Amino acid sequence: MTFTVRAPASSANLGPGFDSLGLSVPLFTTLRVTPQDTTEVVPLGAELAGTAADESNYVYRAMLLAARRAGRELPPARIEIETEVPLARGLGSSAAALVGGIVAGNELLGRPLDDEAVLDVAAREEGHPDNVAPALFGGIVVATLDKLGTHYIRLEPPAHLGVTVLVPDFELSTSKARAVLPKEYSRADAVHALSHSALLAAALSVGRLDLLRHAMQDYIHQIWRAPLVPGLSDILDDAHKHGALGAALSGAGPSVLCFHDRREDTGRLHTYLHGVMARNGLSGRVMDFSIDTAGTVVERLT
Numbered sequence: 505m506t507f508t509v510r511a512p513a514s515s516a517n518l519g520p521g522f523d524s525l526g527l528s529v530p531l532f533t534t535l536r537v538t539p540q541d542t543t544e545v546v547p548l549g550a551e552l553a554g555t556a557a558d559e560s561n562y563v564y565r566a567m568l569l570a571a572r573r574a575g576r577e578l579p580p581a582r583i584e585i586e587t588e589v590p591l592a593r594g595l596g597s598s599a600a601a602l603v604g605g606i607v608a609g610n611e612l613l614g615r616p617l618d619d620e621a622v623l624d625v626a627a628r629e630e631g632h633p634d635n636v637a638p639a640l641f642g643g644i645v646v647a648t649l650d651k652l653g654t655h656y657i658r659l660e661p662p663a664h665l666g667v668t669v670l671v672p673d674f675e676l677s678t679s680k681a682r683a684v685l686p687k688e689y690s691r692a693d694a695v696h697a698l699s700h701s702a703l704l705a706a707a708l709s710v711g712r713l714d715l716l717r718h719a720m721q722d723y724i725h726q727i728w729r730a731p732l733v734p735g736l737s738d739i740l741d742d743a744h745k746h747g748a749l750g751a752a753l754s755g756a757g758p759s760v761l762c763f764h765d766r767r768e769d770t771g772r773l774h775t776y777l778h779g780v781m782a783r784n785g786l787s788g789r790v791m792d793f794s795i796d797t798a799g800t801v802v803e804r805l806t
């Protein structure tokens with residue numbers, strides 16, 4: 505019985521929701537798994553050209569995590585991996601690979617793990633739940649990881665809320681972008697962060713799109729990462745003048761996310777974002793999406 509697992513990209517933080525808030529973006533990592541006598545790992549396509557074609561592949565290691573949590577041995581299989589998610593751009597390619605792999609391992613084992621266990625395995629491996637939770641459940645997810653487990657609330661995206669994503673043509677690994685963050689923050693910064701992230705989660709849950717721009721203010725990570733992402737500070741300051749409802753560094757960057765109202769034309773915002781890239785000597789893509797609501801989907805083919 506061959507099956508596929510399709511796991512979406514994600515945009516984490518959304519400004520002040522550092523390590524705790526994210527949404528699901530409809531670009532997908534797809535695994536095709538066929539049980540057989542030996543294990544074969546087959547990355548396909550240009551985006552995965554540099555990834556391992558053996559059991560050291562991140563997706564396969566994620567499958568093993570499912571087996572370890574279930575206390576079982578992973579049966580051998582052929583695993584083909586394809587992705588539309590650009591790697592190391594702040595769109596959760598590693599989370600899609602991780603969640604896809606855990607779900608595929610669980611499926612191969614006959615589903616011993618429930619969704620909460622899959623999420624917990626993924627969040628502990630990644631170290632923060634803000635990408636893996638929306639990659640698993642779709643929509644917008646608020647999540648925390650502590651000693652007792654991974655706790656979350658999934659929000660249905662507000663009607664009319666769309667995202668515009670600027671994806672520059674350069675990579676920035678999450679580990680490099682985490683290394684520039686301070687180890688400690690002042691009480692004023694902590695109060696600023698928790699009040700804004702609470703307001704943002706509340707605004708998203710009741711559809712107060714007018715508050716997004718104010719709620720998305722952040723001093724925890726974006727100012728430290730701005731030197732790594734030319735043009736970011738300009739976009740955070742000015743995107744609202746060009747039709748954005750709010751703007752944030754996507755995950756650890758270098759992509760930038762803007763919210764828009766899907767009833768409005770985004771041409772003006774695209775022109776502005778392409779202009780920022782040009783002024784900073786960058787190339788890249790600007791794409792509009794609806795927020796994915798399906799999360800990770802398994803389909804049995806035979």
Ligand SMILES: Nc1ncnc2c1ncn2[C@@H]1O[C@H](COP(=O)(O)OP(=O)(O)O)[C@@H](O)[C@H]1O
Pocket residue numbers: 533552555556561562563585586587590591592593594595596597598599601676677678679755756
């Ligand atoms: N489908 C995949 N198969 C194997 N490795 C992957 C896959 N997707 C992502 N990765 C690994 O994750 C790395 C990117 O992770 P990271 O730096 O966290 O950035 P992001 O998750 O924002 O794309 C890649 O360089 C690659 O090593």
Ligand SMILES: N[C@@H](CCOP(=O)(O)O)C(=O)O
Pocket residue numbers: 514516517522523524593594595596597598632634635678681682725754755756757
């Ligand atoms: N909260 C994390 C999110 C990293 O997201 P990614 O898509 O860049 O992997 C962080 O900001 O470091």
